[in-house]
Amino acid sequence: MLAAMRRVETKRELRAALAMNAQKGVRRRVLVPTMGALHAGHAALLRQAREIAGDDGIVVASVFLNPTQFNSAGDLASYPRTPDDDTSLCETCGVDILFMPDAAEMYMPDRSMNVEETQLSRVLCGASRPGHFAGVCLVVSKLFNMVQPTDAIFGKKDYQQLVILRRMVRDLDFPIQLHGAPIVREPDGLAISSRNVRLSSQQRAEAPGLYAALNKARKAYLEGASAGEVCAEVRREMETLSEVRVDYVQMVHPDNLQEIGGGEKGVQPALLAAAVYFGDVRLIDNIEIFAE
Numbered sequence: 001m002l003a004a005m006r007r008v009e010t011k012r013e014l015r016a017a018l019a020m021n022a023q024k025g026v027r028r029r030v031l032v033p034t035m036g037a038l039h040a041g042h043a044a045l046l047r048q049a050r051e052i053a054g055d056d057g058i059v060v061a062s063v064f065l066n067p068t069q070f071n072s073a074g075d076l077a078s079y080p081r082t083p084d085d086d087t088s089l090c091e092t093c094g095v096d097i098l099f100m101p102d103a104a105e106m107y108m109p110d111r112s113m114n115v116e117e118t119q120l121s122r123v124l125c126g127a128s129r130p131g132h133f134a135g136v137c138l139v140v141s142k143l144f145n146m147v148q149p150t151d152a153i154f155g156k157k158d159y160q161q162l163v164i165l166r167r168m169v170r171d172l173d174f175p176i177q178l179h180g181a182p183i184v185r186e187p188d189g190l191a192i193s194s195r196n197v198r199l200s201s202q203q204r205a206e207a208p209g210l211y212a213a214l215n216k217a218r219k220a221y222l223e224g225a226s227a228g229e230v231c232a233e234v235r236r237e238m239e240t241l242s243e244v245r246v247d248y249v250q251m252v253h254p255d256n257l258q259e260i261g262g263g264e265k266g267v268q269p270a271l272l273a274a275a276v277y278f279g280d281v282r283l284i285d286n287i288e289i290f291a292e
């Protein structure tokens with residue numbers, strides 16, 4: 001649609017804006033959920049959404065810093081907030097409706113429902129961030145109900161999130177097609193993340209080492225090294241950097257996140273995923289290893 005973007009803050013305004021578009025015979029309604037602090041990675045999601053929606057569809061973006069998915073108050077408090085820039089970026093990327101609720105609009109004070117995934121959310125990031133994916137599933141299912149999109153887009157940097165949301169859509173029968181968007185990187189390879197701004201200059205200089213190590217590991221795996229060998233090598237390379245603590249480096253199956261055994265070689269498709277603290281900034285990255 002080509003009308004000016006509408007920015008709404010309440011569910012009621014959102015419903016009214018969606019109803020107006022429904023009257024115009026909109027076909028696809030594509031949702032891009034975000035937590036704001038939008039960057040080039042989000043811009044790519046929004047542009048992909050615009051393409052999927054086409055001329056007779058609409059793109060709905062949400063900006064909501066979701067408290068239920070943070071398991072540390074400090075992490076929530078230090079998460080960057082840039083609502084004015086977010087609004088301009090959404091406008092530039094062809095968003096039709098921007099939904100920017102506050103926490104009181106999204107959550108009743110006596111809310112007592114949860115949406116919990118019980119397998120895929122126990123591993124990788126879920127192991128060190130208990131409750132995180134339940135918070136993600138809760139807010140995303142609420143957004144799905146509010147917006148009733150035909151399609152929704154999530155970035156592959158949060159690969160585990162995408163896999164869990166695919167499971168949620170399948171198991172709870174949301175009639176929504178999910179799309180995974182490729183990771184967007186800085187020229188030096190660092191995956192773009194809202195958390196990158198919190199890196200010190202030395203940490204920022206070292207952070208691209210993570211993607212470099214994952215790439216090297218992918219090559220070694222394709223040349224015959226075992227899953228265990230390449231994970232150990234990534235860990236070793238990371239631990240040579242200063243102020244770095246490795247949370248995990250794991251090779252898993254990309255659909256069910258089951259670990260590929262340390263001695264296994266050449267199992268494909270595979271996902272090599274890592275989470276590494278640079279000081280107190282936790283960065284994640286991953287690389288797909290798909291049979292050609």
Ligand code: PAF
Nearest residue numbers: 033034035066136139158
């Ligand atoms: O990926 C994110 O930014 C968030 O986890 C999401 C999907 C917007 C839910 O709050």
